[in-house]
Amino acid sequence: MCAMQVQDYRMMRWAFAMRTTNTSGKMFKKAFDDEEIIRLHLMRGTWHIVSSDDYWWLLEQCAPKAISVIKGWKKSNKVVIYDKEALSVREIIALTASDMGSLTSPPLKA
Numbered sequence: 001m002c003a004m005q006v007q008d009y010r011m012m013r014w015a016f017a018m019r020t021t022n023t024s025g026k027m028f029k030k031a032f033d034d035e036e037i038i039r040l041h042l043m044r045g046t047w048h049i050v051s052s053d054d055y056w057w058l059l060e061q062c063a064p065k066a067i068s069v070i071k072g073w074k075k076s077n078k079v080v081i082y083d084k085e086a087l088s089v090r091e092i093i094a095l096t097a098s099d100m101g102s103l104t105s106p107p108l109k110a
Contacts, residue, residue: 003042003050003058012039012049044069 004019006012013028016037031037035052042048043062050058074081 002054003048005046006039006049007047016049 004012004015006015012032013025016028017023017025028037032039037049038052038055039047039049040055042050042058043066073079
């Protein structure tokens, strides 16, 4: 599979089914629930699904461009986020996600 651009869960299932053979909604749900398929922002501001086997090498390939885009946005909007602050926020999000499992942004905003 590698990666597919998707948005909501229903369209994720459809996109996956259109690009694979002999899949069912139940098979997709099981793979998604078992974290064999991961939903993340790999490139740009859109959602992608990737195989958990491909996650790390795809992240390594996409990270430099994503970081460059974020730095450009911060500079053009005069936004300063210090490394120490960013690492603290990252740690809080990682701990919250590990405690709660798969989650969306509303629980993190609370």
